[in-house]
Amino acid sequence: MLQDATKAELRLCSRLKLEESAASQLIAAMREGKSSRGAVVLSPLAAADYLPPFDCIDTSDWGWLPPRVFVPAEGVKPTAFADYASGLYYALDLSSCWESAPLSVVEAPAASLDMCAAPGGKTMLMAARYLPHNHTANEVNAARRGILRQNMEQCGVPNVAVTGLRPDQWAAEGHCFNLLLADAPCSGQSLLCKGIRNPGCLGAQMVNGNAKRQKGILLAAVQCVAPGGHILYSTCTYDPDENEKVMAYILKRVPGWTAVEVPVLAEFRSALADFPCYRLLPHHGFGAGGFCCLLKRNINS
Ligand SMILES: C[S@@+](CC[C@H](N)C(=O)[O-])C[C@H]1O[C@@H](n2cnc3c(N)ncnc32)[C@H](O)[C@@H]1O
Known part of the structure; x- marks a missing residue:
């Protein structure tokens, strides 16, 4: 090869x-473009003992799967069932669920912001873990914000405000969130592994442009988090310039922040950084892959 x-x-x-x-x-x-793997996360409309109406695989020894997430057996199309149309669950990528695993070490936040929220996968994973809590799902792109709002309504997610501010506008609001998700726009190299064309995604121009945008989003994000609060940064791309190097830049440039160890992701720890951050590649078998890193603002900063 x-x-x-x-x-x-x-x-x-x-x-x-x-x-x-x-x-x-x-x-x-x-x-090959065949690494896609689906999952479903139960919505607040699904009772505590609800089970999806299709075969799911046994995930009991994975350790990192977030609560209320199920992985359909091969060949199952979860979106073809009436319960999907009724909003009892939301269908998303398994890699996306993996990226939210750092929340396993974050206590239920009093107030949280999903800064790059559409179409709503990470917000759904948050709702499954922490509900009920005061959450804002923000999306700058108006068309995508419409889809986000629709998904939240269909899945009956309560206490969610849907907004459309830019990161710098959020920064001007001040330190008010205990948890902020920055599931950043990226070059999307993992799309190739799902069979989705993404011309130029391996090139320096696309990677550098995204890295610059990601740093800008995070420099605004750090201004929105209260002392002791967290930022969960994630992408669905592989290049270190959009992942480890963005984290290293923030940790160096912004005093008072540390990267937090996530025990359930220990086997995925990146060897490309000297602080805890995690990467998933297609050969791990949990979908097309991604990157995540949990940052914590020191209590005294
Ligand atoms: C990876 S997607 C988010 C996926 C979503 N978190 C989910 O789990 O369903 C990134 C989002 O960031 C938005 N975005 C693009 N440029 C942005 C910017 N400069 N600041 C904030 N968000 C941006 C995009 O419109 C897109 O919806």
């Missing part, structure tokens, strides 16, 4: 410091 790899594929694998076999697996996954 490596013999006929493109320069861009090799560049990515070398930046990820992958050994030959892992590099071959990543390149094969990006070319």
Whole structure:
């Protein structure tokens, strides 16, 4: 596989410091586009003892799966069932569920903000973990905000304000949240592993542009979190410049923040940083992959 790899594929694998076999697996996954894996998260409309009306696989030994999340058996289309149309569950990527696993070490927040919320997957995962609580789901793109609002209504998520402020506008509001999700716009390299075309996503131009935007979002985000509060940063891309390096930049540039260890993700700890952060690749078998890092604002900062 490596013999006929493109320069861009090799560049990515070398930046990820992958050994030959892992590099071959990543390149094969990006070319085949078959790494997608679905999951469902139960909505507040589903009772505590509700079970989805389809076969699910046994996930009891995974350790990191968030509460009220089920993984359909192969071949099952959860969106084809009446319970989906009734809003009893929301369908999303398994990798997206993995990215929310750091919340396992965060206590229920008094107030939370999902800064990049549409179409609503991370907010649904939050609602499943912490409900009821005071949550704001924010989306800058008006069309996507409409979909977000529709999804929240369909799934009966209470106490959610849907807003459309830019990160700098939120920063001007001051420190009011205990938990902020920054599921950032990114180059989306993992889309390739789902069979979705994404021209240019391996190129430096796309990666650098996204890294710049991500740093801007986070420099605003840190101004919105109260002392002792958290930011969960995540992306669905592989390049370290949009992941470990963005985190390293924030930790260096903004005093009073630390990256937090997430025990349930220990096996996914990134070797590309000297602080705790986590990456999922397609060959782990939990979907197309992603990155996550939990930052905490020191109580005295
Ligand atoms: C990865 S998606 C979020 C997915 C969502 N969290 C979910 O789980 O369903 C990133 C979102 O960030 C929004 N976005 C794009 N540019 C942005 C910016 N400069 N600041 C904040 N959000 C932005 C996009 O419109 C997009 O909806």
